[in-house]
Amino acid sequence: MVMVFQNTQVLLLAAVLLAACLAKLTIRNPRAAVPEHVHGVPVPAGLRRATAGRSIRGMSVGLGLGEGVLGLALLVTSHLSVRIATMVAFAAATWVVGELRVRRPDAGCGCFGGLSSKPAGRRSVLRAMLFTAAAIASLGAPHAGLDVLRTGHARMGLVLVVELALFAALSPELSALLLPRGLPRALRRGGGGSGHRGAGQGERQDVPRGARRGVRHRPVVPCARRRSPLAETYATLYDSPAWAAHENTIASAVPLDVWREGCWRFVVFQARADGRDLEAVFAVSTSQYDRTVRAALVGPGSAERPAGAAPSGRPS
């Protein structure tokens, strides 16, 4: 019975390592959904830098490949070095998850790639501890994983099913698997990932247009707080139909005023039309995508011509 239990641990660990490898390689971390506040307090930049490695794609892929190699090795060989490496890996994972739970209780462990975006809790720590115990138990298993599968035993199957059920019960990733994917979790909730309770329910928020449509899966910076350099504004302006329509009225290339309010940067030029001195006012969108330009000729006291919209359609 003890041998059956030990052999089952080899299979369980191989399955978990291969699943973790698959998840890390196929499901990216939803970075926008990771809040940078702990109980409303911003995470200090130093600590954020120390834990930033989890969201680096290269590191995630490397870890996943390592887990895949270890899982395959457990299946094909019964060499003690592979078992010890597995035990060390799970012991290290237990320590990392435990530290994360204390120092970054807002962030997921990334154990299963983008599926592990929920904050690491006691369940995650307990799960890692049980895997470490299973790895220790597997040290004395006589067979490699594939050999165990070939000599399949009913009792072994029963133990494996029970262990997998326990694994599922301790895995917060299950709920992430059941949710529809495509948008960051924060946007699916209709709120932000900041954890800030600034806007009450029912109040409109500046959710980026691309994100509202659910077309782009990359996080989009809201236009109202996106840093937009002047060079980008001028490039968008000069490339727009609105500029082409009013270019001949511009009397001086030096703008009279340049300022910004929310999603728009305003550029005012001195203009002359029909023998009168006017001002050409351009409003250039600060959006990340689909920036538009609007223009109007303004007299000394009032608007001379209604505003017209002209999409420039030039993504950054």
Place this chain on the structure above:
Amino acid sequence: MPVPRRRGAGRRRRREAVLGASPAPRGGSADDDRPLRVLTGTVLDASPHLLVLHAEGREQRLPLTPATKVWRGGPGGLAALRPGREAIVREAADGLGADRIWVDVRRVSGTILTRGRDTVEVDMGPHRGRVHVLLPPQALGRVLVRHPRLEPGYLFDAICVRSPGGPQAVRPGTSQPGYRADDLAAPPPTAPVPDALHGTATWFDAGQDAEEARSGWGTRGGAESRIGGAAYPAVDAEGEAGGCADAPAGCVPLPFLSLGSELAVRNECTGRTGVVPVVECGCAAALFCDRCVECGTSPRGRVVELTPAAFVGLGGELEAGCFNTVVRHGAPDEDGLGR
């Protein structure tokens, strides 16, 4: 930082010409939610029944009543109203005399540069400069209770009174944030911008330019609801917008605005609302990720810093340092619509 007059009105006119008219931020209109009248000036004379003040370019006479409270480093009496001292006077809601008078009040908030035996040097931001704050023994204990790290690199915020040697700390203006000034984590870049910004409103030691700038900021809406000015933490740094080039991102997702943009600021504790123009970059306020607990606990983050006149007019108490606030910015969205 002098602000050209009429720029706010001109920018609003041009913005409406190109994006269309949008509802302007509105202040309170009823007696109990509009800002109170405030006078800022120099004391010329004071008697038990009358305060003579040089304010708004002329001599003003304000009746004093037994209910009038005077503050100069603490509750004081007529003796604090010496000629030559600076005073901020809030009229009573019924307009019959002065309600509260603050004398020689100052505020120093920023990053600690050096700490001496009984002084601390504070960097108040690129446009406010540096200042040495005196820490007399009777105030040091009170300051240390809420500023346990009087060390270079940490934040400092204290209510002070003017003295010949410089501002003299009287009491802490806030609880010192636990992080170093350069270790403030900004909200995620993708955090959405709410229409109404909930947080804390504080006041700053505005120069005469900022206090006088209000006369040039538009006339639409009830004139009574337009008061003072504001330093806003997210003023755009490009073009003529007026922001600081190296301003921190702050801890609240705020929309970029410019000098002359208008904010409707509501004091959640008194219910008074006023419209204030942005007259200065509030990059020092962006460093503070603190709360106000004047009436309930506000969300973290200073969303606006007001001139003393605006702060007092909305019912704030200068010695308290803050009030819980909701600020509506009215910045146009992607479709050009005001909020």
